[in-house]
Amino acid sequence: xxxxxxxxxxxxxxxxxxxxxxxxxxxxxxxxxxxxxxxxxxxxxxxxxxxxxxxxxxxxxxxxxxxxxxxxxxxxxxxxxxxxxxxxxxxxxxxxxxxxxxxxxxxxxxxxxxxxxxxxxxxxxxxxxxxxxxxxxxxxxxxxxxxxxxxxxxxxxxxxxxxxxxxxxxxxxxxxxxxxxxxxxxxxxxxxxxxxxxxxxxxxxxxxxxxxxxxxxxxxxxxxxxxxxxxxxxxxxxxxxxxxxxxxxxxxxxxxxxxxxxxxxxxxxxxxxxxxxxxxxxxxxxxxxxxxxxxxxxxxxxxxxxxxxxxxxxxxxxxxxxxxxxxxxxxxxxxxxxxxxxxxxxxxxxxxxxxxxxxxxxxxxxxxxxxxxxxxxxxxxxxxxxxxxxxxxxxxxxxxxxxxxxxxxxxxxxxxxxxxxxxxxxxxxxxxxxxxxxxxxxxxxxxxxxxxxxxxxxxxxxxxxxxxxxxxxxxxxxxxxxxxxxxxxxxxxxxxxxxxxxxxxxxxxxxxxxxxxxx
Amino acid sequence: xxxxxxxxxxxxxxxxxxxxxxxxxxxxxxxxxxxxxxxxxxxxxxxxxxxxxxxxxxxxxxxxxxxxxxxxxxxxxxxxxxxxxxxxxxxxxxxxxxxxxxxxxxxxxxxxxxxxxxxxxxxxxxxxxxxxxxxxxxxxxxxxxxxxxxxxxxxxxxxxxxxxxxxxxxxxxxxxxxxxxxxxxxxxxxxxxxxxxxxxxxxxxxxxxxxxxxxxxxxxxxxxxxxxxxxxxxxxxxxxxxxxxxxxxxxxxxxxxxxxxxxxxxxxxxxxxxxxxxxxxxxxxxxxxxxxxxxxxxxxxxxxxxxxxxxxxxxxxxxxxxxxxxxxxx
Numbered sequence: 001x002x003x004x005x006x007x008x009x010x011x012x013x014x015x016x017x018x019x020x021x022x023x024x025x026x027x028x029x030x031x032x033x034x035x036x037x038x039x040x041x042x043x044x045x046x047x048x049x050x051x052x053x054x055x056x057x058x059x060x061x062x063x064x065x066x067x068x069x070x071x072x073x074x075x076x077x078x079x080x081x082x083x084x085x086x087x088x089x090x091x092x093x094x095x096x097x098x099x100x101x102x103x104x105x106x107x108x109x110x111x112x113x114x115x116x117x118x119x120x121x122x123x124x125x126x127x128x129x130x131x132x133x134x135x136x137x138x139x140x141x142x143x144x145x146x147x148x149x150x151x152x153x154x155x156x157x158x159x160x161x162x163x164x165x166x167x168x169x170x171x172x173x174x175x176x177x178x179x180x181x182x183x184x185x186x187x188x189x190x191x192x193x194x195x196x197x198x199x200x201x202x203x204x205x206x207x208x209x210x211x212x213x214x215x216x217x218x219x220x221x222x223x224x225x226x227x228x229x230x231x232x233x234x235x236x237x238x239x240x241x242x243x244x245x246x247x248x249x250x251x252x253x254x255x256x257x258x259x260x261x262x263x264x265x266x267x268x269x270x271x272x273x274x275x276x277x278x279x280x281x282x283x284x285x286x287x288x289x290x291x292x293x294x295x296x297x298x299x300x301x302x303x304x305x306x307x308x309x310x311x312x313x314x315x316x317x318x319x320x321x322x323x324x325x326x327x328x329x330x331x332x333x334x335x336x337x338x339x340x341x342x343x344x345x346x347x348x349x350x351x352x353x354x355x356x357x358x359x360x361x362x363x364x365x366x367x368x369x370x371x372x373x374x375x376x377x378x379x380x381x382x383x384x385x386x387x388x389x390x391x392x393x394x395x396x397x398x399x400x401x402x403x404x405x406x407x408x409x410x411x412x413x414x415x416x417x418x419x420x421x422x423x424x425x426x427x428x429x430x431x432x433x434x435x436x437x438x439x440x441x442x443x444x445x446x447x448x449x450x451x452x453x454x455x456x457x458x459x460x461x462x463x464x465x466x467x468x469x470x471x472x473x474x475x476x477x478x479x480x481x482x483x484x485x486x487x488x489x490x491x492x493x494x495x496x497x498x499x500x501x502x503x504x505x506x507x508x509x510x511x512x513x514x515x516x517x518x519x
Numbered sequence: 520x521x522x523x524x525x526x527x528x529x530x531x532x533x534x535x536x537x538x539x540x541x542x543x544x545x546x547x548x549x550x551x552x553x554x555x556x557x558x559x560x561x562x563x564x565x566x567x568x569x570x571x572x573x574x575x576x577x578x579x580x581x582x583x584x585x586x587x588x589x590x591x592x593x594x595x596x597x598x599x600x601x602x603x604x605x606x607x608x609x610x611x612x613x614x615x616x617x618x619x620x621x622x623x624x625x626x627x628x629x630x631x632x633x634x635x636x637x638x639x640x641x642x643x644x645x646x647x648x649x650x651x652x653x654x655x656x657x658x659x660x661x662x663x664x665x666x667x668x669x670x671x672x673x674x675x676x677x678x679x680x681x682x683x684x685x686x687x688x689x690x691x692x693x694x695x696x697x698x699x700x701x702x703x704x705x706x707x708x709x710x711x712x713x714x715x716x717x718x719x720x721x722x723x724x725x726x727x728x729x730x731x732x733x734x735x736x737x738x739x740x741x742x743x744x745x746x747x748x749x750x751x752x753x754x755x756x757x758x759x760x761x762x763x764x765x766x767x768x769x770x771x772x773x774x775x776x777x778x779x780x781x782x783x784x785x786x787x788x789x790x791x792x793x794x795x796x797x798x799x800x801x802x803x804x805x806x807x808x809x810x811x812x813x814x815x816x817x818x819x820x821x822x823x824x825x826x827x828x829x830x831x832x833x834x835x836x837x838x839x840x841x842x843x844x845x846x847x848x849x
Contacts, residue, residue: 311734313733313734333733333734333735333736334736334738337735337736343734345731345734350728350730350731351728351730351731351734352731352734353728353731354723354724354727354728354731354732354794355727355728356723356726356727356728356794356795357723357724357727357794361720361723361724364720365720365721365724365732365735365736365737366735366736368717368720368721368736369717372716372717375716375717375718376715376716376717377715377716377717377720379715419735
């Protein structure tokens with residue numbers, strides 16, 4: 001492990017210094033003794049897989065969380081933990097993953113919120129603010145009208161406006177949490193330009209990512225977290241891509257993912273000429289018994305939409321879905337459930353779990369008819385079936401009557417998953433099955449997925465997590481612009497340059513022709 | 520650090536705290552209720568007599584039905600502002616029918632129920648199928664139904680009804696009047712429905728998270744429609760009972776009742792965001808309000824002051840509830 005600082009170089013006072021940061025949630029350690037520092041005029045990538053502890057570390061560095069142990073210093077001054085205002089005054093600004101702008105207000109209003117320019121009469125000097133805002137935007141290469149409403153702008157622009165807001169208030173340390181997770185390709189390039197120009201002005205920048213291209217495009221140095229431990233802190237020039245990936249995933253890749261049993265031959269799920277919306281390419285998919293089909297692609301490629309169309313939450317423009325020989329009624333989740341199709345949606349809190357209800361009630365809902373007679377529930381039937389399933393999921397709870405809002409993300413996901421398993425499931429649709437799930441629960445979810453597929457279930461799994469696609473699926477489809485643009489079989493998934501291939505397909509750069517793109 | 524050993528112990532301790540907190544949250548309103556009852560019993564010799572307690576129940580009955588309907592609506596995250604007016608229009612429909620149909624008891628009953636169900640169904644259709652916000656839909660219905668109530672009586676109350684019209688409110692069953700029996704049956708029945716049936720679970724589910732409920736196979740539009748229809752139906756019955764008590768159809772009957780009904784549900788611990796609340800809570804809430812009404816009457820507090828005191832008690836009661844819930848969560 002090496003650091004950029006060496007003792008004989010000119011001593012630079014670090015902008016931000018974290019020493020021995022330790023953190024845990026509900027007794028589960030998330031960060032273990034993290035020490036690193038940010039120098040002025042540098043860009044550091046904080047890399048690591050989902051659940052490695054990146055966001056938690058960001059929140060500690062910006063004063064939002066109080067660590068159990070360790071300290072944060074900004075330009076030699078102690079940061080009072082748990083006090084965002086103090087961090088802000090010391091010049092630390094964070095641009096969170098979920099942007100904090102006010103969508104109904106105009107761009108210049110967002111920029112000046114809390115430090116509005118006033119006229120001598122004490123009223124708002126809108127003209128002055130608009131003019132100043134225009135200047136700020138131009139500095140960052142944006143010709144957006146400052147009088148545009150925030151919600152009308154794409155996420156990428158909104159993010160840049162957040163960055164402008166932070167730096168024009170004198171931020172010397174800029175923390176960007178997953179800045180590229182929701183923005184389009186060309187916006188990433190613009191973001192990179194802006195990050196570099198801020199670096200040249202002496203700002204210390206730390207951004208989280210788990211994507212290799214972004215590290216290469218923006219960072220001078222890369223700090224890698226794995227399972228809450230700092231495993232590498234290296235100047236970018238001294239480490240190879242493989243080195244970063246190995247540091248991120250470690251040798252745990254083999255342990256994290258269980259062995260993959262062979263798929264069967266009978267087709268269980270068939271999607272025929274499905275067009276998501278007018279103008280999209282028709283999609284044809286077959287999934288066999290016991291097969292795990294991965295769906296890869298960038299944000300907005302249509303993975304979630306495809307899964308919603310198959311399940312019936314969304315009505316496709318045209319096309320059919322056939323499950324075990326019978327055609328599903330479009331736009332009818334009830335019909336899908338009755339024909340043994342199950343789904344674990346992407347947005348757990350918004351679409352999966354009902355947080356105000358108990359584990360028992362959540363798990364009862366999809367198969368409610370099996371637990372009732374003439375509309376009256378049998379508590380005994382509910383309890384015996386559900387407690388058995390939850391035991392097999394290794395759910396950690398104080399009992400089936402515990403409300404979901406009191407469970408961790410991983411355990412909520414186990415409930416959203418396990419509620420289907422009280423009955424027969426022929427095909428299972430998973431959308432980002434491990435998003436926001438800690439590493440321990442992830443490996444259990446992988447184990448469950450593999451067990452279910454080996455028991456004969458056909459699985460479709462959309463994921464942004466590359467190792468998940470590469471290690472779990474028998475076959476993977478790559479989506480772009482609401483269509484399928486490529487298919488990779490197991491052999492191709494094992495080839496060393498597969499990540500590059502998937503990225504090219506997903507982003508539309510098809511420099512290398514693919515062997516076989518049609519099913 | 521010995522996290523593996525301490526984690527379960529810490530978990531257990533926090534669960535104990537949670538249980539104790541839940542107990543407090545669930546029963547704080549009962550404590551408030553007992554305090555208020557104790558106060559009135561101490562101040563007024565007449566308060567704690569069987570006769571007076573029966574009076575409280577009789578006054579509570581019409582009000583209980585709309586509060587129960589309101590509970591269902593609020594559990595889905597909606598609100599029904601129209602119940603007071605729907606009571607009025609149903610009462611007028613029943614009175615008009617009674618006047619023109621002679622001694623027949625079935626026809627006024629059918630008229631009241633049909634009027635309530637019809638108004639509720641319109642609310643339900645507009646909210647569930649057209650997606651108009653419940654507040655606006657039922658605000659419109661409040662005005663519309665009230666207008667119709669006056670139209671039916673041509674701007675005046677309907678008097679001179681056959682004496683049999685009073686049977687709805689004054690028949691004795693097992694020593695209690697019919698409305699009180701109906702109230703008890705409705706509370707027990709609805710408590711069972713909400714706790715033990717598919718329907719109840721689905722109502723909680725769409726109030727807790729409509730999209731997640733739909734993905735789990737709940738037909739949310741049907742459920743939404745049904746809660747407004749039920750609320751209307753119960754308002755219809757409630758209007759009939761109120762009119763029957765005085766053997767008159769008054770177009771301004773039930774005015775402002777919707778606010779007391781909402782207060783009862785909220786005092787009972789329900790969240791206006793939906794998904795949280797119980798039938799038992801509503802029952803406690805409505806008894807609390809009726810007890811205050813009755814006790815202040817006995818103490819000869821002037822009517823305007825009664826409103827002031829009631830307002831303070833409603834907010835204070837919910838404030839205590841919120842405080843207890845926060846304590847419980849900690």
